[in-house]
Amino acid sequence: MSVEEQVIENAKQGKLLTHKCTNCGFLHLSTAYYCLKCGSKGFENVLLPGTGTIATYTIITVAPAGFEKFTPYAFVVMLLDNEKLRISGFMAGISTPADLPVGTKAKITGFDERGIIIEKQ
Amino acid sequence: MSVLLVEKVCVLGAGSTKYGKLSDSLADITVQASVSAIDSAGIEPKDIKASYISNVFGVADKQVHIGPVLMSRLGIPDKPSLTIESACGSGSVSFREAYANIAAGFYDCLIATGVEKVTHTGTEWTTTYFAYCSDFFYEGQAGASFPGLFASMARAYLTEFDATEEDFAKVAVKNHDNGCLNPKAHMQKKITIDDVMKSPVVASPLKLYDCCPFSDGASSVILCSEKFAKEHGGDYIEVIGSGRGGSAAALQGREHLTTIPSTKIASEAAYKMAGLTAKDIDFAEVHDCFTIAEVVDTEDLGFFEKGKGVQAVREDRTKLNSDISINPSGGLKSKGHPIGATGIGQVVEVFDQLTGNAGARTVKDAKVGLTHNFGATGASCAVHIFQSV
Numbered sequence: 001m002s003v004e005e006q007v008i009e010n011a012k013q014g015k016l017l018t019h020k021c022t023n024c025g026f027l028h029l030s031t032a033y034y035c036l037k038c039g040s041k042g043f044e045n046v047l048l049p050g051t052g053t054i055a056t057y058t059i060i061t062v063a064p065a066g067f068e069k070f071t072p073y074a075f076v077v078m079l080l081d082n083e084k085l086r087i088s089g090f091m092a093g094i095s096t097p098a099d100l101p102v103g104t105k106a107k108i109t110g111f112d113e114r115g116i117i118i119e120k121q
Numbered sequence: 122m123s124v125l126l127v128e129k130v131c132v133l134g135a136g137s138t139k140y141g142k143l144s145d146s147l148a149d150i151t152v153q154a155s156v157s158a159i160d161s162a163g164i165e166p167k168d169i170k171a172s173y174i175s176n177v178f179g180v181a182d183k184q185v186h187i188g189p190v191l192m193s194r195l196g197i198p199d200k201p202s203l204t205i206e207s208a209c210g211s212g213s214v215s216f217r218e219a220y221a222n223i224a225a226g227f228y229d230c231l232i233a234t235g236v237e238k239v240t241h242t243g244t245e246w247t248t249t250y251f252a253y254c255s256d257f258f259y260e261g262q263a264g265a266s267f268p269g270l271f272a273s274m275a276r277a278y279l280t281e282f283d284a285t286e287e288d289f290a291k292v293a294v295k296n297h298d299n300g301c302l303n304p305k306a307h308m309q310k311k312i313t314i315d316d317v318m319k320s321p322v323v324a325s326p327l328k329l330y331d332c333c334p335f336s337d338g339a340s341s342v343i344l345c346s347e348k349f350a351k352e353h354g355g356d357y358i359e360v361i362g363s364g365r366g367g368s369a370a371a372l373q374g375r376e377h378l379t380t381i382p383s384t385k386i387a388s389e390a391a392y393k394m395a396g397l398t399a400k401d402i403d404f405a406e407v408h409d410c411f412t413i414a415e416v417v418d419t420e421d422l423g424f425f426e427k428g429k430g431v432q433a434v435r436e437d438r439t440k441l442n443s444d445i446s447i448n449p450s451g452g453l454k455s456k457g458h459p460i461g462a463t464g465i466g467q468v469v470e471v472f473d474q475l476t477g478n479a480g481a482r483t484v485k486d487a488k489v490g491l492t493h494n495f496g497a498t499g500a501s502c503a504v505h506i507f508q509s510v
Contacts, residue, residue, distance in 0.1 A: 004258055029374075031258065056280070056378050058272035059325040060264060065249040067264040075265040075324075077273060077373050086373035090263040097325060102280045115263030 050108030134162025210496030212464020300451025307457030336457030364390025399423030
């Protein structure tokens with residue numbers, strides 16, 4: 001299974017696969033091949049629960065092809081609980097900023113043609 | 122790392138097509154801009170030793186590998202060319218490659234031309250294909266558009282700092298005011314804060330008038346060694362600083378969501394080479410693809426402290442002939458954003474300003490100008506500094 005396929009399979013289970021540097025301990029998304037901090041190539045897989053808080057987001061009304069039928073929807077950047085790591089994803093059912101204050105608790109719930117799916121907790 | 126420069130690099134000529142919705146082909150507008158740069162420089166095509174052509178979506182007009190087409194039409198098909206793609210930052214990268222080749226002594230005279238032609242494809246095509254410039258697995262695949270990614274930065278900025286959507290709107294109003302003084306600008310139309318606030322939401326909190334238009338257009342400059350410039354006479358300007366930088370491809374991987382690291386890295390390198398600081402810059406053409414971008418750019422370039430860029434806008438400190446004239450051309454917002462041409466178009470504006478050809482939008486007593494152009498959400502960036510001779 002490719003690295004991206006592993007991310008997808010874990011997202012479908014509501015989990016986030018990450019890479020922890022075996023040399024310095026810095027945590028990355030699992031698409032990292034070398035450590036951002038020390039340049040080392042050794043990683044151990046760490047499976048995170050996929051929960052966090054919304055760091056920022058946008059509500060998209062003019063969508064790329066394939067997403068028109070989902071508008072309005074949110075593209076969100078989520079800060080993972082207890083980590084300095086963020087993950088982006090698609091959030092359905094958001095039409096005004098009042099629906100999604102920054103800091104809202106959220107979690108990964110799947111993966112489909114809309115990419116990584118994130119929902120409010 | 123210090124850089125060994127064999128030759129001082131000058132810009133000897135510059136020209137652009139009008140930016141907007143153009144009916145001529147990609148190849149035609151590439152040649153039109155290039156010929157105007159050649160005429161402006163007072164040289165002949167045979168003086169040109171090679172070309173650097175920036176273009177992203179040539180496929181949309183059935184023409185990729187545009188370099189040899191240009192050289193053939195200029196009557197110099199034996200001269201080499203390189204076509205460069207670096208998303209919306211392609212133009213400044215092709216300028217940089219030409220700059221580096223002259224500085225290193227490989228050539229004494231080059232042409233750098235940028236071009237884009239996409240308006241005939243429509244908003245859905247452009248929205249879709251531009252999103253391919255993101256880190257697609259994480260961003261485009263999850264429905265992020267480019268307005269959406271900059272809107273995410275805008276939301277973070279509104280959350281972190283004392284800023285309002287009206288502050289962002291004021292950037293658009295200022296750039297449209299400047300663009301009205303630029304005969305080649307795409308959007309020569311004065312707008313008000315109210316117009317921006319009432320325009321349709323594209324990606325909250327960004328509205329239509331917070332966004333630059335999709336534009337067609339081509340821009341071209343002639344770069345040469347100082348010796349070549351002096352021999353050929355005519356007006357020229359000197360390139361005194363050149364820097365490049367990178368940022369994590371996806372926003373999620375940036376330490377701060379309201380800073381573009383590549384801008385800081387590129388500008389610090391350019392300032393160091395020029396022996397200048399941000400305070401020495403008289404005017405700047407910055408990458409204002411969205412209003413939030415101009416605010417962030419002016420902070421990352423060192424003109425204002427982080428979080429204070431909106432205050433400068435509020436106090437009219439970035440207007441034409443104020444503290445620092447930001448985007449006297451109208452910027453991407455009003456002049457337009459033909460993505461492969463934009464970085465070269467910025468150099469055309471600096472050339473016109475520093476050689477006294479900027480007409481009603483002239484920055485008074487300007488001696489030093491800066492260009493700042495990036496690709497995608499600033500994943501790649503180049504900054505150049507120029508001075509009058």
